[in-house]
Amino acid sequence: MGCDGGTIPKRHELVKGPKKVEKVDKNAELAAKWKYCALSQExxxxxxxxxxxxxxxxxxxxxxxxxxxxxxxxxxxxxxHIRGTKDIKELNLTDNPEWEGERRNTKGDRYEDIHCGMFICPVVGLEMNGKHRFCYLQTCGCVFSERALKEVKTEICHKCGDPFKSDDVVILNGTKEEGDKLRERMEEKRAKAKTKKSKKSKAVETLSTPPETKDEASSTKAGSSLENGNASSDPDVAGPSSSKSSGASKRSIQEMQDKSEAFKSIFTSHSSAKRTKDQMSNWVTHTPYHF
Structure with a gap:
């Protein structure tokens, strides 16, 4: 097609060069960040x-x-990165008196200024439309322009009067580098919060476990001393009072050579106290060794 009637085609009509990179409109990009929700796009x-x-x-x-x-x-x-309501902060914004809302251009016969912001800085009066840098305080949620914080240097909020630190200042819709710094700060805060929770849990555990009373401590010491004494005691030390001790000490009395048979017959481990099956009865008497 072409070349009829004396038409001469141009070079760009015959040779296709590389496509031009589409550039994003800065005004549209700023409006998307400062006038629309980053999640729902409303x-x-x-x-x-x-x-x-x-x-x-x-x-x-x-x-x-x-x-x-x-x-x-x-x-x-x-x-x-948002895991709960603690990871967000409700902003305390200052309305722009020149903002008319959705009713400003219902007929379409007036110029619509897309740079007009809904909110302004309460100190300097700059509009929050993306042309100026804004930040908010994590302590109270008040929003100011960065220029206001630089010109009026203070550690108290200009709007509500609450104290804040330099770490509490967060820049709104900052650059990529600033976003990386804020992410590192967020991870550090979460790590510190985890360590604090672990320390608190350990403290609660130590408080919940009651300390041993004096009676319990004395009883445990007495029990340990009795066990050690029974294990290390010699058979010659046993006497009449050993009837209240364990069965091992009772049986060891019959093996004592220095004791008489009359003394050994007092204890139930003696042969005279034992009975055969024929001598055992099927009923219980007052004295179990009576036959």
């Missing part, structure tokens, strides 16, 4: 929560995910 609406990595979510979407993790979701990889 528009952000109160209550809004953030994780330790600085991603924004709708609280309803996170609760649904935690209740049923087996359900198939398109962006489930973004919330694999």
């Amino acid at each position: 528009k952000l609406k109160r209550p809004i929560v953030a994780c330790d990595l600085g991603r924004l979510y709708n609280k309803d979407a996170i609760i649904e995910y935690l209740l049923d993790k087996t359900a198939q979701r398109p962006n489930s990889e973004a919330v694999t």
